[in-house]
Amino acid sequence: MRCLMCGKDLMEGSLTDILIGEDPLCSSCRSQWEKIRWRFRFHGVPVYASYLYNEAFSACLIQYKECCDEALADVFLTEEKNRVKRMYRGWTMIPMPSTPERQKQRGFHHLRGMLACTGLPVLDAFEKTAAGEQKKQDRAGRLKMADAIRLKEDAVLPEKIVLFDDTVTTGSTILGALRCLEGRNIQIRIYAVSVNYRWVRKNRVSLLFKR
Amino acid sequence: MQCPRCMNTDQEYFYHGSRGWYCRRCISFGRALIEEEKEAVSLKEIPAGSEEYILQYPLTQAQARIASACAQYVKSGDILLHCACGAGKTEIVVQSIAEALKERKKVCFAIPRRQVVLELRERLAQYFPHARVIAVCGGHTAETDGDLIICTTHQLYRYYQAFDLLILDEPDAFPYKDNAVLHGIAASACRGHRIYLTATPDAELKDMKEKGIITELVLNRRPHGHPLPVPQIHTGFHLFLLIRLVRWTRQHRDHPRMVFVPTIAAAEGLGRFLCLFDKCMICTSRTENRDEVIERFRSCGNGLIVCTSILERGVTVSGTDVAVYNADHAVFDEASLIQIAGRAGRSFQKPDGDVLFLCRTKSSLAEKCRRQLEEANRCAV
Numbered sequence: 001m002r003c004l005m006c007g008k009d010l011m012e013g014s015l016t017d018i019l020i021g022e023d024p025l026c027s028s029c030r031s032q033w034e035k036i037r038w039r040f041r042f043h044g045v046p047v048y049a050s051y052l053y054n055e056a057f058s059a060c061l062i063q064y065k066e067c068c069d070e071a072l073a074d075v076f077l078t079e080e081k082n083r084v085k086r087m088y089r090g091w092t093m094i095p096m097p098s099t100p101e102r103q104k105q106r107g108f109h110h111l112r113g114m115l116a117c118t119g120l121p122v123l124d125a126f127e128k129t130a131a132g133e134q135k136k137q138d139r140a141g142r143l144k145m146a147d148a149i150r151l152k153e154d155a156v157l158p159e160k161i162v163l164f165d166d167t168v169t170t171g172s173t174i175l176g177a178l179r180c181l182e183g184r185n186i187q188i189r190i191y192a193v194s195v196n197y198r199w200v201r202k203n204r205v206s207l208l209f210k211r
Numbered sequence: 212m213q214c215p216r217c218m219n220t221d222q223e224y225f226y227h228g229s230r231g232w233y234c235r236r237c238i239s240f241g242r243a244l245i246e247e248e249k250e251a252v253s254l255k256e257i258p259a260g261s262e263e264y265i266l267q268y269p270l271t272q273a274q275a276r277i278a279s280a281c282a283q284y285v286k287s288g289d290i291l292l293h294c295a296c297g298a299g300k301t302e303i304v305v306q307s308i309a310e311a312l313k314e315r316k317k318v319c320f321a322i323p324r325r326q327v328v329l330e331l332r333e334r335l336a337q338y339f340p341h342a343r344v345i346a347v348c349g350g351h352t353a354e355t356d357g358d359l360i361i362c363t364t365h366q367l368y369r370y371y372q373a374f375d376l377l378i379l380d381e382p383d384a385f386p387y388k389d390n391a392v393l394h395g396i397a398a399s400a401c402r403g404h405r406i407y408l409t410a411t412p413d414a415e416l417k418d419m420k421e422k423g424i425i426t427e428l429v430l431n432r433r434p435h436g437h438p439l440p441v442p443q444i445h446t447g448f449h450l451f452l453l454i455r456l457v458r459w460t461r462q463h464r465d466h467p468r469m470v471f472v473p474t475i476a477a478a479e480g481l482g483r484f485l486c487l488f489d490k491c492m493i494c495t496s497r498t499e500n501r502d503e504v505i506e507r508f509r510s511c512g513n514g515l516i517v518c519t520s521i522l523e524r525g526v527t528v529s530g531t532d533v534a535v536y537n538a539d540h541a542v543f544d545e546a547s548l549i550q551i552a553g554r555a556g557r558s559f560q561k562p563d564g565d566v567l568f569l570c571r572t573k574s575s576l577a578e579k580c581r582r583q584l585e586e587a588n589r590c591a592v
Contacts, residue, residue: 002223004235007224007236063238063239066241067238067239067240067241067242068228068230068233068241068242069226069235069238069242070226070228070229071226071228071235107228107229107230108228108229108230
């Protein structure tokens, strides 16, 4: 087995790589990810975040999403698999949508791919209305993205749902999803694999003032 | 199974996804599906007349001989053009480029380093005034088709089977050296023949020459006819070397002086120390306004710059003298020492530069480098 990012042979790596051979990344690649396991609230909804969105994480995510490297699907949740399974037993994961064109180009659903190893039920309830690459937009453009998301007409929502996204940078997609769900009598949680530090800080501060 | 783009055959790198098998070794260039029929990239037809060229200086006799030999051999095979630093490699291949353009063949000039791409585009655009010469590198990718394409070796992934003549400049430089992905991409971009230009062929090129895959053409003489500067080597302890270096900078204060050091930390330390005696610039990969610093050094005429090996290739400042501090450090290999020594004495006005290697321990590499340069000077006669 080789490390999926750096290509180094895992059997030549450190002792932990050899003994606890579950991780498809070698320990030096993995150690560049900052595991945080933060819990906080966003507009009253409990959020759980596993990693900080740093350079190593974004490099891996870009290789997975933009270069369509499906082999990386399991990398993101290997460490959190059991915890996530336990936390969200009985909940349904709702991935944030990407545009149909991108989806078709990739040939696979990147968020479903990440969740496959947890075995949790997944439901595609949202769709994106406006096309346009999110990563190319500036902050103002990204904030507008909140309006570009809507519930599918034929979507039947279960009672306990988890909004799931790979990375939360400004929170606008999540905010849009929350707006769509306003007024419904369902329990909502948010799980972001990675979060931007600035967004979290902003939310934490506002939370403090409320108290 | 073989990857059509990077020529990888190692089965461990292949992965079966929802679209079929793909190669993970070159995944950073996007997904390349194995089963998909890849079509050769077709580029625009070259207009007539673009092959006319003007050189700033006429070629010397030795250069002209090599140039026409190169233009002739390249029609039937690959060539290693082994020329000393400053011998005018670019000018020598101009004839081969022109002959290829005349036959409406697509030509590409690929270089590992981005900075050199932009510099070279300016030069080649002057040589070929009627051709559209374009540079393709990070930040310049809006236009990818022209009569003559200058690009970084990374950008070759855009041109699958597109070129009849691929000129690889400095194939022994980072990041192209020993990079299997870039080697594969270069191989798949070229449907015709290749010319390798270098002053210091690495083991791989030498091996290819031994096997007879490529023809080697050697030119050890610079256009001004003076021998290559041979380094003086001094060995001693730290303080002795510092004193030696300060004396050297004072002796050569009328010329631009470059002091190469092995690490960024050493560059900053030594830069601060030399500031006590003279105005001193520092250039490392951490320097943000690198282009500006180099430009200032170039225009100033008798500046002093302390730099790491990033300035080892492709940077030409006329009339420089060069010193290497701690030349026995592991970051310098034989090729980089020869390249560094090749920075000196490149101009017609001051054809004999001064090169100084300062070592803390006796270094066989520095000796080897000196012997190679002496050998080259002997062969040139």
